[in-house]
Amino acid sequence: MSKLAVETTGGKKPIRPGHKQKKPMGQRVREFVVDYRRQWEIQSMIIPGIIFMIIFCYIPIYGLTIAFKNYTVIDTLATAPWVGLENFRIILSDKYFWDAVVNTLGISFLKLGIGFVIPIILAIMIYELNSGRFKKFVQTVSYMPHFLSWIVLGGMLITWFSTTGLFNQILLSLGLISQPTNILLDAGKYWWIATLSDIWKEAGWGTILYLAIMSKIDPTYYEAAKIDGASRLRQIWNITLPNMRSIISLNLILTVSGLLGSNLDQTLVLMNSQNREKAEVINSYVYRMGMSQGDFSYATAVGLGVSIVSVILLVTANKITSKLNDNQSVL
Numbered sequence: 127m128s129k130l131a132v133e134t135t136g137g138k139k140p141i142r143p144g145h146k147q148k149k150p151m152g153q154r155v156r157e158f159v160v161d162y163r164r165q166w167e168i169q170s171m172i173i174p175g176i177i178f179m180i181i182f183c184y185i186p187i188y189g190l191t192i193a194f195k196n197y198t199v200i201d202t203l204a205t206a207p208w209v210g211l212e213n214f215r216i217i218l219s220d221k222y223f224w225d226a227v228v229n230t231l232g233i234s235f236l237k238l239g240i241g242f243v244i245p246i247i248l249a250i251m252i253y254e255l256n257s258g259r260f261k262k263f264v265q266t267v268s269y270m271p272h273f274l275s276w277i278v279l280g281g282m283l284i285t286w287f288s289t290t291g292l293f294n295q296i297l298l299s300l301g302l303i304s305q306p307t308n309i310l311l312d313a314g315k316y317w318w319i320a321t322l323s324d325i326w327k328e329a330g331w332g333t334i335l336y337l338a339i340m341s342k343i344d345p346t347y348y349e350a351a352k353i354d355g356a357s358r359l360r361q362i363w364n365i366t367l368p369n370m371r372s373i374i375s376l377n378l379i380l381t382v383s384g385l386l387g388s389n390l391d392q393t394l395v396l397m398n399s400q401n402r403e404k405a406e407v408i409n410s411y412v413y414r415m416g417m418s419q420g421d422f423s424y425a426t427a428v429g430l431g432v433s434i435v436s437v438i439l440l441v442t443a444n445k446i447t448s449k450l451n452d453n454q455s456v457l
Contacts, residue, residue: 129283193427199420206423213427223428226411228405229317234385236321242381244325245332246374250362252333253340265337268330276327280395283323284310302390310396312402320396321404324389343369375447383440386432408432 162169167255187201193213195206217223239326248268255261272369273281287309294306309315343366351361388407399407409429416425 150399161308190426190430192423194323194429195423196424199422209423213423214431216424217431222406223408223411225403226406226408230386230407230409231387233320233388233407236317238385239323240321242327242378243327244329246370247335248329249336249340252365253337253366254358256361257431260343265330268333269332271327272331274327276391276395278363279323279327280392281454283319283396287319298311299330310398311400313401316396316401320389320392323450324392325398332377335377338369339373340366371451376453379443379447382443383436385439386436 167327189205192206194208194210195201195203196209196212197206198202211282247383252264252268254262255264288294289306289308290407293309298306310319325343347365348361351365356364386408390407390409390413393405393407394413397410412425412428415421415428
């Protein structure tokens, strides 16, 4: 440090430009109290949410100890005997668990490969529509399945895919099949049924964020591109998609982190004894082991392992997308 800098700062180390000096703890507490008193009506509105999170999110964390115990319904969390990593050893040697993992990854990768792209394409198509009324109609129709429960949609699919259902009648009339079959009883087709039905339900709802981002794009970019002779596809590629990069990256991170999680409601509705070998996913397997068979320790161990892997996938996906976005993280 130069003599001039020492004299200017009174012997203290000069503060670098852009560097925020950390305030003492006492000063920060006093500022918080002052701010809270000034806005206590608004600040108090968050208290129920904090209480809710403490009761339903943080206190139940103690229940994860069940994964390391031999817990039964006659035990308490304190009295159940410790078994260490025995439950995890059983998981690693459980054939049915690994079958569920394969089914989960198969369905999740299909949803990632197809279901992640379709909302982007649908959002761009809706955005490019010129007619305001027709645009609202398309949006409404595409949103509607999201608001129907899987109980309703599952019942519709079960009826449509039955031997006398709509799907078989269409195939028979087109001459594509000679004998109607119940498609939901064919285990080999279940992954595609689960993927396409989930896309049908959620694709329209998934366009909301993309449409919100596209509505904020400066129209002068498109006007300049038209003057330069750029086609609509070129404008979408060079203007629309780059401006959607951050929200696409965020959705990709969240989708990758949820690869080991499948829609339990969908599985419970569409799964039957004939397609179980391809329909059983981790969530339904945990549900069956915990609720149906009462093996709470095993089910908790599976859930804990899935959560740990999901966190690893989340961090990894965030690192990869940050590299693709000039080292800027979207989380």
